Amino acid sequence: MDPLALFATASLIAVSLYWFICIHGSAEQKGKRAVELSGGSIAKEKVEDNYKQYWSFFRRPKEIETTENVPAFVDTFYNLVTDIYEWGWGQSFHFSPSIPGKSDRECTRIHEQRAVDLLGVKPGARILDAGCGVGGPMRAIAAHSGANIVGITINEYQVNRARLHNKKAGLDSLCEVVCGNFLEMPFDDDSFDGVYSIEATCHAPKLEDVYREIYRVLKPGSMYVSYEWVTTELFNSDDPEHVAIIHGIERGDALPGLRKYSDIYEVAKKVGFEVVDEKDLAKPPSNPWWTRLQMGKIAYWRNHIVVTVLSWLGIAPKGTVDVHKMLVETADYLAKGGDKGIFSPMHMILCRKPEKH
Numbered sequence: 532m533d534p535l536a537l538f539a540t541a542s543l544i545a546v547s548l549y550w551f552i553c554i555h556g557s558a559e560q561k562g563k564r565a566v567e568l569s570g571g572s573i574a575k576e577k578v579e580d581n582y583k584q585y586w587s588f589f590r591r592p593k594e595i596e597t598t599e600n601v602p603a604f605v606d607t608f609y610n611l612v613t614d615i616y617e618w619g620w621g622q623s624f625h626f627s628p629s630i631p632g633k634s635d636r637e638c639t640r641i642h643e644q645r646a647v648d649l650l651g652v653k654p655g656a657r658i659l660d661a662g663c664g665v666g667g668p669m670r671a672i673a674a675h676s677g678a679n680i681v682g683i684t685i686n687e688y689q690v691n692r693a694r695l696h697n698k699k700a701g702l703d704s705l706c707e708v709v710c711g712n713f714l715e716m717p718f719d720d721d722s723f724d725g726v727y728s729i730e731a732t733c734h735a736p737k738l739e740d741v742y743r744e745i746y747r748v749l750k751p752g753s754m755y756v757s758y759e760w761v762t763t764e765l766f767n768s769d770d771p772e773h774v775a776i777i778h779g780i781e782r783g784d785a786l787p788g789l790r791k792y793s794d795i796y797e798v799a800k801k802v803g804f805e806v807v808d809e810k811d812l813a814k815p816p817s818n819p820w821w822t823r824l825q826m827g828k829i830a831y832w833r834n835h836i837v838v839t840v841l842s843w844l845g846i847a848p849k850g851t852v853d854v855h856k857m858l859v860e861t862a863d864y865l866a867k868g869g870d871k872g873i874f875s876p877m878h879m880i881l882c883r884k885p886e887k888h
């Protein structure tokens with residue numbers, strides 16, 4: 532090959548590789564790029580060990596049930612997955628029903644706005660986001676309602692990401708982020724005009740503990756809305772296929788154990804809430820929330836190649852490929868759970884804290 536042709540071919544390959552790895556595949560503009568994938572707050576050389584440690588929780592299931600161990604286990608999980616989630620999904624770490632003619636991003640926003648609309652709050656109200664991730668919902672909700680949002684997450688890396696995004700979006704005067712445990716929140720009694728939690732309280736070992744804490748910080752007469760992960764009435768614990776799917780979801784999503792849909796109402800009543808409404812938002816006429824996961828199959832392979840190359844080049848931490856592989860499998864379990872109707876990530880409950888008499 533003459534030197535000019537060789538140079539042209541090499542340049543083309545280099546530019547294509549750069550485009551494939553660095554530009555293509557980031558889900559939201561200004562979100563994470565593949566070359567920036569990290570292990571969150573975990574040092575690069577410790578990512579692989581932490582991934583093994585994450586799995587060891589499942590080899591000792593009794594420990595997962597111990598309340599004290601769960602927040603640390605969840606924190607490790609989010610160090611491992613936060614960048615991959617942002618890169619491949621966006622800044623909102625939840626599902627939403629698909630709506631014909633609307634983009635994934637629009638569906639996500641509609642699902643988030645629905646939550647704050649249910650709270651019926653006015654601009655300037657002080658609202659708590661229990662388990663806020665990197666703040667996708669918080670920013671959408673602040674912009675939509677004009678309320679002041681305080682988010683809490685157990686993961687320090689997410690706190691830093693959320694603050695950065697809030698500033699970039701020009702919403703840092705409305706959105707505040709605190710690092711802490713939603714089972715013991717650093718907030719006064721009766722100090723919020725509303726609380727929401729989106730696909731987050733499923734990480735609590737006992738739902739009662741987080742609901743009681745939310746009840747404590749809510750002002751009397753104010754509302755709480757939650758989108759809960761549950762097994763539905765179609766789940767049959769005697770069916771080995773159903774059980775394998777639910778265990779797959781638990782293992783790939785740092786869940787101490789999925790709850791039955793009927794537990795949610797019971798717990799809300801037990802801690803003192805009045806239940807105003809309860810509805811599985813995944814049920815028809817909603818369109819499936821899991822098709823977004825299935826449509827991503829080709830993207831998963833592309834991402835798998837990108838992660839493998841970056842790991843091999845020493846750009847992504849060792850262990851990233853394992854984490855990514857775990858997520859590919861998790862996506863499959865989630866889609867199966869949705870398709871069979873045995874699992875929902877959007878069992879909505881709307882509650883009121885009664886007025887004091």
Ligand SMILES: C=C(CC[C@@H](C)[C@H]1CC[C@H]2C3=CC[C@H]4[C@H](C)[C@@H](O)CC[C@]4(C)[C@H]3CC[C@]12C)C(C)C
Pocket residue numbers: 615616618619620623624625626730731733783784785827830831834835855858859861862865
């Ligand atoms: C509420 C929780 C998280 C829900 C979802 C946001 C995430 C659940 C599974 C995740 C993903 C699976 C496959 C990944 C894919 C292999 C990768 O290439 C790009 C990112 C994924 C699409 C990733 C994105 C986020 C999820 C959909 C839980 C944890 C309680």
Ligand SMILES: C[S@@+](CC[C@H](N)C(=O)[O-])C[C@H]1O[C@@H](n2cnc3c(N)ncnc32)[C@H](O)[C@@H]1O
Pocket residue numbers: 602605609622623624625661662663664665666667668683684685686689711712713714728729730731732734735
């Ligand atoms: C799946 S993410 C959802 C994030 C956000 N609600 C969203 O929809 O983008 C779950 C969130 O719950 C948080 N979380 C889990 N357990 C927690 C705990 N004990 N205390 C505080 N936050 C917790 C995680 O850190 C993470 O931010």
